[in-house]
Amino acid sequence: MNYLYLLQLLAPEAIVLVAALAVLGLGLGPHRERRSLLLAVTLAGCVLAGLALAFFPQNASVLNGTAVLDPLTRLFKQVILLLSAITAVFARDSKVRANFAEYMALILFATIGMMLLAGTEELLTIFIALELTSLSLYVLTGFQTRDRASAEAALKYFLVGGISAGFLLFGLSLIYGVTGSTNLSEIARCLRGGGPMDPLLGAGMVMTLVGFGFKVAAVPFHLWAPDVYQGAPTSSAALVASGSKVAGFFVLSKVLVIALGPASGSAAWGAFRAGWAPLVALMAAFSIVLGNLAALAQNSVKRLLAYSAIAHAGYMLLALTVAGSAGVAPVLFYVIVYALTAVGAFGVVAAVEQCRGGANLDHFSGLHKSAPGLSLCMAVFLISMAGIPPLAGFFGKFYLFAGATASFSANAGMLWLVVLAVICNAISLYYYLIVLKHIFVAEEGLACVRDASRASGVLIALLAASIVILGLRPDWLLEPLRAAVLLARGLH
Numbered sequence: 001m002n003y004l005y006l007l008q009l010l011a012p013e014a015i016v017l018v019a020a021l022a023v024l025g026l027g028l029g030p031h032r033e034r035r036s037l038l039l040a041v042t043l044a045g046c047v048l049a050g051l052a053l054a055f056f057p058q059n060a061s062v063l064n065g066t067a068v069l070d071p072l073t074r075l076f077k078q079v080i081l082l083l084s085a086i087t088a089v090f091a092r093d094s095k096v097r098a099n100f101a102e103y104m105a106l107i108l109f110a111t112i113g114m115m116l117l118a119g120t121e122e123l124l125t126i127f128i129a130l131e132l133t134s135l136s137l138y139v140l141t142g143f144q145t146r147d148r149a150s151a152e153a154a155l156k157y158f159l160v161g162g163i164s165a166g167f168l169l170f171g172l173s174l175i176y177g178v179t180g181s182t183n184l185s186e187i188a189r190c191l192r193g194g195g196p197m198d199p200l201l202g203a204g205m206v207m208t209l210v211g212f213g214f215k216v217a218a219v220p221f222h223l224w225a226p227d228v229y230q231g232a233p234t235s236s237a238a239l240v241a242s243g244s245k246v247a248g249f250f251v252l253s254k255v256l257v258i259a260l261g262p263a264s265g266s267a268a269w270g271a272f273r274a275g276w277a278p279l280v281a282l283m284a285a286f287s288i289v290l291g292n293l294a295a296l297a298q299n300s301v302k303r304l305l306a307y308s309a310i311a312h313a314g315y316m317l318l319a320l321t322v323a324g325s326a327g328v329a330p331v332l333f334y335v336i337v338y339a340l341t342a343v344g345a346f347g348v349v350a351a352v353e354q355c356r357g358g359a360n361l362d363h364f365s366g367l368h369k370s371a372p373g374l375s376l377c378m379a380v381f382l383i384s385m386a387g388i389p390p391l392a393g394f395f396g397k398f399y400l401f402a403g404a405t406a407s408f409s410a411n412a413g414m415l416w417l418v419v420l421a422v423i424c425n426a427i428s429l430y431y432y433l434i435v436l437k438h439i440f441v442a443e444e445g446l447a448c449v450r451d452a453s454r455a456s457g458v459l460i461a462l463l464a465a466s467i468v469i470l471g472l473r474p475d476w477l478l479e480p481l482r483a484a485v486l487l488a489r490g491l492h
Contacts, residue, residue, distance in 0.1 A: 005062065006067060008056070009056065009067050009069060011049075011056075012049035012050070012052045012053050012077060012081075012115060013049070013116060015045055015048050015052055016049050016112050016115070017112060018045065019044065019046075020045070020105045020108035020109055021105075022041050023038055023041050023101050023104045023105045023108065024101060024102065024105045027099070027100070027101025027102060028101075035100055038100060038104050039089065039092045039104070042088045042104045042107065043085050043089075045108060046081045046082075046111070047081075049081055049115075050077075050082075053077055056069055056074070059487070063122075064122060064183050065120065065183045065184065066122045066125050067119055067125075068119055068120060068121050070487055071480075071484035071488070072332075072481075072484035072485055072487065072488040073118055073119050073488075075480065075481065075484050076250050076332075077115050077118050079246055079339070080111060080115055080243055080247060081115070083239070083242045083243040083339055083343055084107055084108070084110070084111040084114075084239065084243055086238075086242075086343050086347070087107060087235050087238050087239040087242070087343065088104060088107055089455055089459050090234070090235040090238055090346070091104070091233070091235035092455070093350070093455075093456050094233050094350060099143075103140070103143055106140050106143075107136075107140070109132065110132075110137055110239060110243070110244075111243070113129050113130070113131075113133030113136060113247075114129075114133050114243050114244065114246070115247075116128075116129035116132065117129035117130060117133060117247045117248075117251050118247055118250050118251070120251075121254060121258065122182050122183055123172045123183075124172075126172075126251055127168060127169055127172060130168070130251075133244060133247065134161050137157070137236070137239070137240055138154055138157055138158045139154070140232065140233070140236040140239065140240075141154040141231070141232040141240070142154025142155070142157075142158075142232075143232075143233055143236065144233055147231070150231045150232060150233065151231075152227065152231055153224075153228045153230065153231030153232055154228075154231075156223075156227050156228070157224050157227075157228050160214060160221075161224070164210060164211045164213075164214035164215070164221065165211065167207045168207065168208060168210070168212065170204075171203075171205065171206070171207025171209075171211060172208060173204075174200050174203055175201065175204040175205070175208065175259075175260075177204075178190075178198050178201045179191065179201075184254060184255065184259035185259075188258060188260075188261055188262055191259075191260070191262040191263050192262045197263060197265075197275070201263060202274065205260060205263065205279070206279065208255070209276065209280065212248065212251075212252045212255070213283055215248040215252075216245065216249055216252060217245075217306075217309055217313055218283045218284075218287045218314065219283060219286040219290050219314070220283075220286065222290075222291075222310045225306045225310060226306040226307060228306075229302045229303060229305060229306035229309075230302040230303050230306070234349055234350040234353060234359070235346075235350065237302065237346055238342070238343045238347065238350075239343075241309055241342040241346060242339035242340070242342050242343040242346075243339070245309070245335060245338070245342070246339045249313075249331060249332075253320060253331055253332065256276060256320055257320070260275075260276055263275050264276055267280070267281035267282075267321055267414065267417070280317050281317075281318075281321045281417055284318040284321055284417060284421075285314070285417060285420055287310050287311060287313050288311050288315065288421050288424045289424055290307075290310065290311075291310035291311030291312075291314060292308075292311045292424040292427045292428045292431075293424075293427070294310075295308050295311070295428070295431045296427070296430060296431050299360050299361055300360050301360065301361065301435060302359050304435065305342065305346070308385060308431075311428060312338050312385070314421070315397065315400055315421060316334055316335060316400070318400070318404060319331045319334070319400045319403055321414070321417065322404040322417060322418065329403075329481060329485045330400045330402075330403040330404075333396060333477065333481055334396040334397070334399070334400050336477065336481075337384075337393060337395075337396040337467070337470060337477075338385075340463055340467060340470075341381050341385055341392070341393060341463075341467055342381075342385075344377065344380075344463035344464060344467070345378065345381040345385075347456060347459065347460045347463065348374050348381065348460060350456070351374055351456060351457070351460070352364060352374070355370075355371070361434070361438045362438070364378075364435060364438045365438045365439075365442040366438075366439075366442055367438075373457065373461065374457070375439050375440065377461060377463070378435070379439070379440075380467055380468060381463075381464065382432040383432070384471070385428075385432060386425075386429050386432045386433075387428075389471065390468075390471045391467050391468060391471040392466075392467045392469075392474065393467070393471070395470070395471055395474040396474075399474075401418060401422065404417075404418050405418060
């Protein structure tokens with residue numbers, strides 16, 4: 001084993017780790033209150049790690065898939081670094097006042113976990129990376145120790161996360177016991193023999209889906225999400241909604257398609273067959289229905305975005321269920337677009353909290369009069385989430401549903417799930433328009449007493465512009481993504 005080569009392969013993660021340690025060191029010295037300096041070191045670590053990815057070989061794999069690099073992995077690591085950098089900029093102007101260096105370091109530690117998660121095809125490393133990410137997010141959620149809502153959200157997140165981690169580890173151990181391997185490709189080879197499903201494998205798949213269902217906030221493992229989105233510092237909620245969602249769905253797609261593809265079964269109406277597809281189909285259906293219906297009753301924009309995130313998780317699970325390996329590219333395109341939209345929306349929420357002191361619908365009333373730029377950007381983000389052209393969210397949903405319907409010639413029994421998703425997507429228009437009504441139609445209730453910083457404002461504007469551009473030219477992201485999926489082992 002060439003450990004120097006392994007270090008080279010993990011150089012981006014090592015750079016982010018050095019940046020995290022540097023931030024912690026600055027937090028112990030006389031510069032601990034210089035937020036701009038701490039932010040600069042954090043951004044430098046993310047940028048240098050992104051540049052380091054460009055100097056790696058096209059394909060590499062060491063230690064039985066423990067560390068894997070291919071064009072798709074490289075792309076998703078760069079997306080994770082981008083989302084973490086955006087979150088760090090929003091955090092500079094957040095309510096977090098004390099121990100800011102530790103807050104920045106935790107963002108970087110979570111980034112390392114998400115990057116390791118994207119760059120592995122080995123079950124134990126997947127679990128370790130998930131827990132590194134989760135532990136960092138637990139602390140980020142409860143970072144405002146004097147805020148009762150933040151502490152309560154962190155406690156719920158930690159308790160539910162700990163239980164789900166136990167289910168996930170037990171499920172992965174059962175899969176290993178049946179197949180004798182922790183490598184995703186080797187697991188698939190062991191399952192291609194055919195014949196009836198081993199009961200232990202079935203139990204392992206159920207427990208594994210419980211663990212991943214928590215990570216992606218799919219029903220019925222979603223109960224933590226609304227409280228975390230509302231109680232956590234807004235920058236922490238932005239990272240949970242964007243970076244962890246990207247990493248979670250990326251590794252879930254790998255596990256289901258690469259490792260458990262031969263045991264997918266069928267969720268087609270009238271032709272159910274044992275496997276993970278019926279379970280994921282039920283999770284998708286309940287996530288879509290509950291997420292959209294519960295969002296209708298929310299007064300807090302943060303909770304509304306939380307239930308919206310649950311519904312979007314259902315749409316992504318739908319594509320994996322209906323289209324199988326053909327649904328990987330639509331899911332990955334959709335999750336990137338959704339992450340950019342969600343982090344931008346939380347950036348606007350953070351700015352409104354700063355200038356009006358809250359994030360309920362009333363705090364957005366008449367926002368277009370005092371902050372027209374923020375109002376326009378929020379309109380772009382919400383309209384994109386609703387799937388209205390010509391924004392990126394529309395093409396993401398179109399690509400998702402088109403990929404699902406393309407499989408109907410061989411699997412028309414899955415039409416029930418797609419029809420359900422389309423109907424619920426129409427329902428989602430209502431609660432997105434409610435927010436826009438408060439912004440553009442309602443009378444101004446509160447005047448802004450503090451403007452968002454110039455850096456946050458420019459970043460929000462750039463995110464809104466990227467959503468518009470990707471809606472007009474989706475091929476700029478779609479073509480590199482398709483090419484990367486074709487080069488990824490086992491995903492096509």
